[in-house]
Amino acid sequence: MNNKPEIDFERYPLDKSPGAMADTIATCQNQLEKDQYCSLPGFFPTATLANVVTEVDSLIPKANQANSLRNCYLERTQDPDLPHSHPRNIMNPARYRMIPADLFSDRSSLKKLYFWDPFRSFISQIVGESELYPSADPLQPVNVICYGPGDQSAWHYDSDNAFTMTLMLQSAEVGGVFELAPNTRRGIEEENLEYVSSVLSGERDRVHTVSRTPGELTIFRGCNSLHRVTQVAGARKRLMAVFVYEKTPGVIGDPVVNQTVYGRVN
């Protein structure tokens, strides 16, 4: 599948010579390096968003709902050998619905974007990878996370991906704010537990509120930067598309992860 997707080509001329995007790529690289996220507003125009939202609305009833207490490592059990204040023992509620890739039509603008080679090459340049590949998993490549009233995500680190790519489809009326604390840890060898605990307990000094307007593409490095989505209120759902690229071809997801996230393995 390699059809041209319906993005705003005037603002983002990915269909022109590679040099046409050089300035945007450099700006994104700098922002990503500095803040651990970068933003491309207006990537999807309004008409494209409207089509995708219609498709998403029809799929929500088929989506699995995640609803659990979890720590920032995405674990659902505490460790009784550690103090109460240890990040492993600070549990927060997470509730949302996840629409897996196989429910979307091949004609969906989300899939056209995901499988379009110039887009993948653009993203690999921003994140500094020589090559990225589509995921071979039936469920993981293109998802939409739906947050209805009362839904939210808990402060967490993303597990293995070096970067996470999201596109805001529809914002909530109230709440649903994406917050990110850049570089809360250096990696699992340098956890900075005191600072992590302070963010989990409400310390706001280094927390960024990241702008997410409808149509905006955001790339972030969520592996070492705590992030969350605050609780949504109001009738309009917050709808966020998430795209997963891999560093090697043919990658299939962990069946345990798929069962937890989607309620099925494939």
Ligand SMILES: O=C(O)CCC(=O)C(=O)O
């Ligand atoms: O819904 C969002 O804005 C972010 C979701 C998230 O944390 C993720 O995809 O890793």
Ligand SMILES: [Fe+2]
């Ligand atoms: Fe995340």
